Amino acid sequence: MVLDSMSGSTTYSVISLMDGFYQILMRKDDVSLTAVSTPSGMLWEWLVMPQGHKNAPATFNPIVSNLLRPYRNFAPSYFDDIFIHSRAVGGMTDVEMHIQHLLKAFEVMRENKLYANLKKCIFCAPEIPVLGSYVSRDGVRADPEKVATACAWPTPQDQKQLRQWLGLATYLYHYSKNFAQTVRPLSQLLKADATTTWSSQHQTVFDAVKTSLSTAPILMLPGHSKPFHVVCDASDFAIVAP
Structure with missing residues (x-):
């Protein structure tokens, strides 16, 4: 608000x-x-x-x-x-x-x-x-210090480091398109019964999120004099209202 x-x-x-x-x-x-x-x-x-x-x-x-x-x-x-x-x-x-x-x-x-x-x-x-x-007047942009920290983060070596990075990245999720879907392979590694180890796929996702944050757009604020349209979508693992 x-x-x-x-x-x-x-x-x-x-x-x-x-x-x-x-x-x-x-x-x-x-x-x-x-x-x-x-x-x-x-x-x-x-x-x-x-x-x-x-x-x-x-x-x-x-x-x-x-x-x-x-x-x-x-x-x-x-x-x-x-x-x-x-x-x-x-x-x-x-x-x-x-x-x-x-x-x-x-x-x-x-x-x-x-x-x-x-x-x-x-x-x-x-x-x-x-x-x-x-x-x-242009809109809302991400805190450059937080973006720099997330983008400079080294490849996580354990669940604790991954959880810390995901916490920071999630704070900036508005600026990364399809964030939840993109980071899902990384989130799966945090499950208690996770058996998968870090792979090239996880590294690709990790780098992709950092790239999206480094090029984060300026988000427009809603114009309250204009009509609003809510579009809902669902998947096997998430519900969103973009």
Whole structure:
């Protein structure tokens, strides 16, 4: 949903919240439940939501999302990142609209005492990182660092190394056509009862995926003013909706 809302935008900003969870106060009745004892005999209690708490992400993300809900069309958020995106509208340039959008987001932050980490913020840029990808007016492209890592990966020598590489490659599967079908021979090697060893076929598949990632296309964002068509397909081992 974060990426889909950016279709048609041309100017972008990222507001990174400082120490995300620490900006949320603990409920007064719950403070005593966070008490810890130190070797010196002192008792310490959390007055703000601690990092690593089991329910912290499920608490923090909805809070920020709900605060920005009136502006979700141009200011979607994901945990401690707020993504502002704008386009030219009604005689105003994209930059003029973007400044208006930033001011509205800042107003929400000021009213609710949310603070930004300026060192991590990006303002009025033609491209920004969003959830592991890069978004611009041209569309969405893969993170070049992740692509470089996947393409430089040596031939796996065991299941652990293969699983690690497949995990990284799967993260980028959007940019590799027919990814699931292509890597199936490699996935078969991860089964507990796998008896097949690495062969020339597996090496060919491994190299083919790396080649497809190295030439990954820029993906277009959906135009919500246009009709959508869902085409389903099925096979012996997968169901997809391209």
